[in-house]
Amino acid sequence: MASILVTGAAGFIGFHACQRLARDGWTVTGVDSFNDYYDPALKRARADVLRDKCAIAVLDLDIADDAAFKALALDIQPQRILHLAAQAGVRYGFDHPFEYEHSNLKGHLSVLEA
Numbered sequence: 081m082a083s084i085l086v087t088g089a090a091g092f093i094g095f096h097a098c099q100r101l102a103r104d105g106w107t108v109t110g111v112d113s114f115n116d117y118y119d120p121a122l123k124r125a126r127a128d129v130l131r132d133k134c135a136i137a138v139l140d141l142d143i144a145d146d147a148a149f150k151a152l153a154l155d156i157q158p159q160r161i162l163h164l165a166a167q168a169g170v171r172y173g174f175d176h177p178f179e180y181e182h183s184n185l186k187g188h189l190s191v192l193e194a
Contacts, residue, residue: 081105085158087143087191088112088165089130090123097162102134109156111141111149113183117168143187146194153194163191 084101088094089110101108110130114120127138143149143165153161167173167183 081107082159083107083109083156084160084162085153085156086110086162086164087187088163089136089138090114090126091118091164091168094162094164095126095130097164098130098136098138099134101162102130102136108134108136109152109158110136110138111143111152112138112165113142114140115167115183117172142183143190144182146186146190149190150194161191161194163188165191 090112130136
């Protein structure tokens, strides 16, 4: 089956999407920045489950690092990208607008350009 790169793989939706994709036969690679908006230990535990029980590579990568993300995409050559990474929490954005710009705008553009 085809390969897919999932951003935000250690988040709630990304974690479950990765599990389903692997169960359906996809070769899955996940990335996550493991930021501290939600408990990083929870996200790392999810990544461990994906690695250990689903044979999914989960990498610590900030999608806003366009050179690193592009290098990864060129290296693994996924047929699809499922882009689920984002800075969560609308209210948080009022006090931290540049964190949103970094993840949600620059990160999104990095994914599109890869």
